Amino acid sequence: MSQAFRLDPLSRRTVRMEIRDAKGGLVEVVNGTPLGADELKHLDAHWRAANYLSVGQIYLMDNPLLREPLQPEHVKPRLLGHWGTTPGLNMLYTHLSRVIARRGQDMIYVTGPGHGGPGLVANVWLEGTYSEVYPNIGRDAAGMQKLFKQFSFPGGIPSHVAPETPGSIHEGGELGYSISHAYGAAFDNPNLVVACVVGDGEAETGPLAASWHSNKFLDPTVDGAVLPILHLNGYKIANPTVLARIGDEELSALMTGYGYKPYLVEGDDPAAVHQLLAATLDTIFDEIAEIQRRAREEGVTERPRWPMIVFRTPKGWTGPKVVDGVPVEGTWRAHQVPLSAARGDAAHLAALEEWMRSYRPEELFDDSGAPQPVLTQWLPTADLRMGANPHANGGRSPRSLELPDYRDYGVKVPVPGGTTAEPTRVLGGWLRDVMTANDRHRNFRIVGPDETESNRLGAVLEVTDKVWQGEIKPVDAHLSRHGRVMEILSEHTCQGWLEGYLLTGRHGLFSCYEAFTHIVDSMVNQHAKWLAVTRELGWRRPVPSLNYLLTSHVWRQDHNGFSHQDPGFVDHVMNKRSEVVRVYLPPDANTLLSITDHCLRSRDYINVIVAGKQPGPSWLDMDAAVLHCVRGLGIWEWASNDDGDPDVVLAAAGDIPTIEVLAATSILREYLPDLKVRVVNVVNLMRLQSPKEHPHGLPDAEFDAIFTTDRPVVFAYHGYPMLIHRLTYRRTGHEHLHVRGYKEEGTTTTPFDMLVMNDMDRYHLVMDVIDRVPGLARRAATVRQQMVDILARHHEHTRRTGEDLPEVVNWEWRPA
Numbered sequence: 001m002s003q004a005f006r007l008d009p010l011s012r013r014t015v016r017m018e019i020r021d022a023k024g025g026l027v028e029v030v031n032g033t034p035l036g037a038d039e040l041k042h043l044d045a046h047w048r049a050a051n052y053l054s055v056g057q058i059y060l061m062d063n064p065l066l067r068e069p070l071q072p073e074h075v076k077p078r079l080l081g082h083w084g085t086t087p088g089l090n091m092l093y094t095h096l097s098r099v100i101a102r103r104g105q106d107m108i109y110v111t112g113p114g115h116g117g118p119g120l121v122a123n124v125w126l127e128g129t130y131s132e133v134y135p136n137i138g139r140d141a142a143g144m145q146k147l148f149k150q151f152s153f154p155g156g157i158p159s160h161v162a163p164e165t166p167g168s169i170h171e172g173g174e175l176g177y178s179i180s181h182a183y184g185a186a187f188d189n190p191n192l193v194v195a196c197v198v199g200d201g202e203a204e205t206g207p208l209a210a211s212w213h214s215n216k217f218l219d220p221t222v223d224g225a226v227l228p229i230l231h232l233n234g235y236k237i238a239n240p241t242v243l244a245r246i247g248d249e250e251l252s253a254l255m256t257g258y259g260y261k262p263y264l265v266e267g268d269d270p271a272a273v274h275q276l277l278a279a280t281l282d283t284i285f286d287e288i289a290e291i292q293r294r295a296r297e298e299g300v301t302e303r304p305r306w307p308m309i310v311f312r313t314p315k316g317w318t319g320p321k322v323v324d325g326v327p328v329e330g331t332w333r334a335h336q337v338p339l340s341a342a343r344g345d346a347a348h349l350a351a352l353e354e355w356m357r358s359y360r361p362e363e364l365f366d367d368s369g370a371p372q373p374v375l376t377q378w379l380p381t382a383d384l385r386m387g388a389n390p391h392a393n394g395g396r397s398p399r400s401l402e403l404p405d406y407r408d409y410g411v412k413v414p415v416p417g418g419t420t421a422e423p424t425r426v427l428g429g430w431l432r433d434v435m436t437a438n439d440r441h442r443n444f445r446i447v448g449p450d451e452t453e454s455n456r457l458g459a460v461l462e463v464t465d466k467v468w469q470g471e472i473k474p475v476d477a478h479l480s481r482h483g484r485v486m487e488i489l490s491e492h493t494c495q496g497w498l499e500g501y502l503l504t505g506r507h508g509l510f511s512c513y514e515a516f517t518h519i520v521d522s523m524v525n526q527h528a529k530w531l532a533v534t535r536e537l538g539w540r541r542p543v544p545s546l547n548y549l550l551t552s553h554v555w556r557q558d559h560n561g562f563s564h565q566d567p568g569f570v571d572h573v574m575n576k577r578s579e580v581v582r583v584y585l586p587p588d589a590n591t592l593l594s595i596t597d598h599c600l601r602s603r604d605y606i607n608v609i610v611a612g613k614q615p616g617p618s619w620l621d622m623d624a625a626v627l628h629c630v631r632g633l634g635i636w637e638w639a640s641n642d643d644g645d646p647d648v649v650l651a652a653a654g655d656i657p658t659i660e661v662l663a664a665t666s667i668l669r670e671y672l673p674d675l676k677v678r679v680v681n682v683v684n685l686m687r688l689q690s691p692k693e694h695p696h697g698l699p700d701a702e703f704d705a706i707f708t709t710d711r712p713v714v715f716a717y718h719g720y721p722m723l724i725h726r727l728t729y730r731r732t733g734h735e736h737l738h739v740r741g742y743k744e745e746g747t748t749t750t751p752f753d754m755l756v757m758n759d760m761d762r763y764h765l766v767m768d769v770i771d772r773v774p775g776l777a778r779r780a781a782t783v784r785q786q787m788v789d790i791l792a793r794h795h796e797h798t799r800r801t802g803e804d805l806p807e808v809v810n811w812e813w814r815p816a
Contacts, residue, residue, distance in 0.1 A: 027252040027310070028263045032279040042374045043094055043274055045364060046126065049375050050090035051318055052359040053122035056144070057151035058083060059342060059352060064144040065361055065369055070353040075343040080152035081159045082115035084335040087317040088231050089119040089197060093386070095277050096195050097127070099285055100380040106191045106224075106396075109386045110182045112208070113199035113231060114160040114172015118151060121165055126371055127379050129166045129387030133539050141369025163533040163540060167387035169503040174526050176205035177496045182226045183214035184500020185391060188442040192224035192391055193288065197311075200232045200241040207492035207523075212258040214493065215306050216469045219481055220295035222442060225288045228260070228308040233315040235332035251310065261287075261305045266312035268330075273313065280309060301481055303469040320355055323348070394541030395505015401444060401600055402437040406430050406593040410622035413590065416638055417617040417662070417813030423655070424551050424613040426589040427596060428459035431509070434600070435484055436463045438507075445501060447486045447494040448511040455511050455551045456613040460485060491519040498546065499527055507544040507600060514550040514610065515557065515566040524606065528576040531604050535579065542603035549596070551613045554742055555656040555718070555755065561748035567719035567741075570685070573608050574723060578694040583608045583685040585718055587658040588618045590625035591683055598629070610718060612655040617813060619658065632684030632696060635706060639665055639679040641816060646678035648773050649707055650765065653682040654718025657741075660755060661716050662813050663762035668769060669816060671783045675773070680706055688727040700732070709733040712772035716760055717741040738768055752804040756794060763787040763794075 035043065056064055058081035063074040089111055100107050111120060124130045125147055130137060137143045137150075150156030157164045160173045170181045182196035202208055218226065234244040243251055248264070255262040263280050267273040284307040294300040316334020321327065324347075328338045339348040339355070366372055383390055390396040409430040411421045431446065438444040446452060446460060453461070465483035472479050486497060491512060498508045527546060534540040550569060557564040573581050582605050586592040592611045599607040619636075620628055628634055639662055640646070652661040658681060665677055682688065686696035688703075698706075707713050709732040717724050721739035728734050745757040755761040767787050770780045777784070794805050803809070 027248060028261070029276075030263065030279040030283045031276065033275050034279045034282055035275055039098075040271065040274055042378055043098060043278075044270060045372070046097075046375045047087075047091050047094045047270070047274075048359040049126060049364040049371060050094065050119060050122045051087050052356060052361055052364065053125065053144070053147070054086045054090065054118035055083070055319075055356055056148045057081065057118040057121060058337060059339075061149040061153070062145060064148050065141055065365060066353065066356060070349060070356075072343050072349060075349065075352070076149075076153065077343060078152075079337045079340060079342065081118055082113075082336050083319055083338060084235070084315040085113040085116040085199060085231060085233060086119040087319070088233055088311060088313050089113070089116040090123065091273070091277065091313070092195070092197060092229060092231075092311065093119065093123045095274075095281055097123075097379055097386065098278065099281050100384050100386070101378055103285060104384065105193055105285065106384070106389070106391070107193045107195060107386060108169065108185065108389050108392045109167060110170045110178050110185070110194055110196040111161050111168075112170075112172055112175065112178030112197055112202045114170065117158065117160045117162070117165065120161045120168065121147070121151065121157070124166050124385075124387030126375060127385045127387055128376070129385050132388070133166050139370050144365075144369050163530050163537060167385075167389060167392045169392050169500065171526065171530065172202075174522060175199065175202035176207035176492070177211075177499075177523060177526070178202065179208060179211035179214060179226070179228060180493045180496020181500040181503075182228070183211070183218060184497040184502075185504045186218065186224035186226050187445065187497070187501055188222060188506060189224040189391065189504065190222055190292075193285075194224065194226045195229065196226055197229045197231050200230060200234070200243050201236040203230060203243050204241065207490075207496070210488075210490040211493050211496060212260075213488065214497070215259050216303065217467050217486060217488070218306070218469065219467060220292050220304060222482065225292070225306065227284065227288070230255075230308065230310045232310055232312040233317075234330070235315050235335060237335050238332050240332070255308060255310070259303070259305060260308040262308055262310055264310050264312070266310075268314050268317065270318075277311075284309070318358070320351055323351065391504045393539075394503075394543050398505035398541070399441060399443060401434065401507050402441075403597055403600060404430065404433045404437055406597045407622050407626070409593055410625070411589045411618045413618045413621040415815065416619045419618040420615050421589040421618050422456050422613055422615050423586070423589040423592045423611050424549070425456040425459070427549075427592050427611075428457040430593055430596070431457060432459040432463050435460050439463075439484070442484075443506040445484050445486055445498075445506070445508045446511060447498050447508060449489045449491050449494055449516070450487050451511060451513060451552070452485055452487060455513075455549070457511060491516060492523065495520040495523045499523070502544045502546060505543065509547045509549055509600070511549045511551065513564065514553040514569065515564045517548065517550055517569040518566060518572070521569070521572050524573065525576070528580050528606055531580045531606070532577045535604060545599060545602040545605040545607050547596075547599045548606075548608045550608060550610045553610060553612060553718070554746075555654075556612060556614050556751060557746075558749050558751045558754050562746045565742070565746040565754075567610075570608060570610065570719050571723050573606060574685075574727075576606065578686075578689075580604070581606050581608070582696070583610075584683060585610050585654045585685060586629070586683055587652070587655050587681055588616065588620060588625070590618060590620055590622050591629055594626050594629040595683065610654065616655055617659065628681070629683055632687035633680060633682040633698070633706070636679045636681055638815070639813075640677060641669065642676040642678040645676065646708065646711055647676045648769050649678045649680055649711060649713040650769070651680040651682060651707070651713055651715040652717075653685060653715070653724075656755070657716035657718055657760065660760060660762045660765060663811055664765035664769070666814060667762060667766050671786075672776075672780055675769075675776070685727070688724065690730045693730070704732055707731070707733060708736075711736060712769070713737045714765055714768045714772065715739045716765060738772060740765065740768065750798050750802070750804045752794070752808045753798050756791060761791075763791050
């Protein structure tokens with residue numbers, strides 16, 4: 001063990017730093033007594049008050065200050081909540097508030113163990129933020145009673161650190177995303193520190209394990225800092241945690257290997273832990289400031305080893321030590337509600353009263369129930385309070401993106417299908433200039449798992465690089481310390497970064513292979529729920545939308561095979577609340593430009609754009625594309641010959657389905673010229689729903705006018721067919737609807753063979769029309785047979801040559 005001495009520049013007290021040698025790394029312990037008697041007293045009082053308020057929220061619905069003996073009717077009939085992690089979270093909040101008050105530090109608090117919700121609510125109530133946001137819950141006895149009763153109670157608030165909790169950007173109901181959210185909030189926020197508490201149970205999740213690497217992407221010259229705090233209290237619901245049982249040497253080696261400088265704060269004596277935590281935080285915040293000063297003033301470019309804390313305290317600290325003859329504090333039994341029968345068991349009720357009185361509430365609150373000055377007079381004020389920090393409510397200085405006119409980037413389309421373009425490559429040129437236009441504001445980033453160039457967005461790398469704080473070798477391309485594109489081969493981390501970035505007021509785009517966006521399904525659930533709740537909270541500011549660009553999609557994954565073929569992310573998103581989600585399937589480059597501009601301007605949505613990156617026909621000139629996107633769906637008159645009274649409607653949603661529908665239409669014109677065909681294209685999937693189901697839903701009269709009520713509709717859809725049936729089942733003519741799409745048939749094959757395997761090719765669509773138009777089957781029997789013969793020839797040709805039929809490869813739309 002080696003020792004070093006330093007002078008705390010703020011407290012002017014000498015502290016001793018121990019560096020404990022460990023195999024594979026070092027763990028530092030900062031000893032000393034930076035807290036004077038008065039400061040120690042008010043910090044401990046604040047912590048006790050937060051603990052008291054936390055216990056009260058879990059248990060009580062009346063008698064909040066224990067001004068009379070506790071009775072069964074004062075206890076909630078259903079006890080819900082989590083105590084085990086809460087006292088540790090409360091101590092950290094108390095001490096971080098001290099740091100803010102002393103240094104004027106801009107800071108927000110992310111809690112991975114979000115089930116410590118009572119602690120966060122308690123702290124924002126103590127600092128006054130809660131009563132400002134919810135004036136009916138004042139800082140007095142009546143307000144405290146409402147505060148207690150509402151927690152995990154019908155008509156009240158959730159038990160997690162939910163959107164209803166001021167100062168939160170992270171619910172933590174699902175574990176694994178705290179670190180990535182914290183780093184997302186810190187990117188491009190140079191003065192912000194994000195204190196991020198990671199639960200030791202949460203640390204066992206895959207997303208969390210990958211997100212430790214976020215420190216390799218944090219640029220100390222332009223970004224803020226993240227202070228990870230591993231809350232090591234030893235247990236999950238019923239089992240020990242892995243990191244609590246591997247020993248200091250291995251744990252230190254793990255954190256050091258991730259690139260952090262670990263500091264250890266541990267103990268069960270409150271006074272000693274207060275001193276140790278204060279000394280450690282003083283040291284760490286000096287260190288963060290020095291890292292940033294060297295990068296910003298001296299131009300130091302080497303990747304720093306950022307500090308982090310291992311905070312080891314007993315689970316359920318200060319709670320009941322023994323209940324019903326078995327140990328509780330420091331064990332898994334403290335995880336949720338230690339005295340689970342307090343309403344009906346006299347012994348539990350007495351133990352609860354003894355527990356709550358151990359915090360000495362008579363010293364903490366005055367006669368009116370307001371917090372005593374010893375709890376509040378030293379706290380940060382105004383928007384430096386973590387509960388009131390604007391970064392946790394849409395950003396300190398939110399601004400809309402400056403977007404160049406996307407019309408200037410459009411593809412020239414003299415006639416439908418007369419121009420070939422790669423839609424995402426065209427989009428990349430516009431995104432390049434979006435990046436440039438917003439560079440001085442540093443409020444736009446593109447994230448994705450190693451796929452920016454693969455997805456044809458490489459033009460953005462003409463004006464920025466991919467951020468990289470690790471070693472850069474001469475052979476590397478487009479890597480720099482200050483890039484605006486972020487790539488890591490972890491969809492979870494990309495999603496978490498972007499969510500944190502958006503929730504703090506900035507903008508972004510997530511580009512991903514379609515099949516692997518499923519990896520973040522559960523994260524989408526959580527974000528959609530967050531947005532749905534915030535829409536009902538008047539004090540929550542709107543935040544920029546979460547925008548997905550799904551490309552390298554199912555119909556062009558013939559080369560990678562079955563594992564890369566899955567369009568089901570759209571189905572997953574469509575299960576979310578209608579006011580939150582939007583899904584767009586632009587058929588060509590110009591519609592993609594229009595849709596993406598719309599999505600980047602929007603707020604409080606999850607926008608999913610599915611678009612191809614391979615060369616394909618451009619159908620609409622820019623004016624027509626804009627109008628089509630505004631409509632959301634419409635009749636393509638230039639492709640139709642129905643004269644207002646169709647025999648059949650051929651509809652498409654998606655770029656490849658559009659090609660097949662138009663190819664089928666051209667075949668029908670050639671072989672059955674008297675057949676009246678109406679072609680409909682859908683770009684906004686929500687238009688198919690009833691207006692009762694979605695605000696974008698097409699009114700029934702308009703839907704019936706376009707699709708008819710009694711004519712067969714053959715619909716070629718990009719994804720799983722059942723979704724179209726689900727969206728349209730309330731429509732009058734639903735029984736006439738026949739949908740073709742992906743039906744889980746795929747392999748490594750040719751592009752067109754993928755369509756044939758799923759019966760969504762032009763020849764199957766022609767046969768569908770023949771089979772469904774009344775009276776057509778007999779007079780078009782030979783045509784149908786020819787379609788079967790072509791498919792047989794296709795099968796033989798692809799298996800012999802490895803290529804699609806020449807008439808498919810060379811097909812072009814020819815106007816009638």
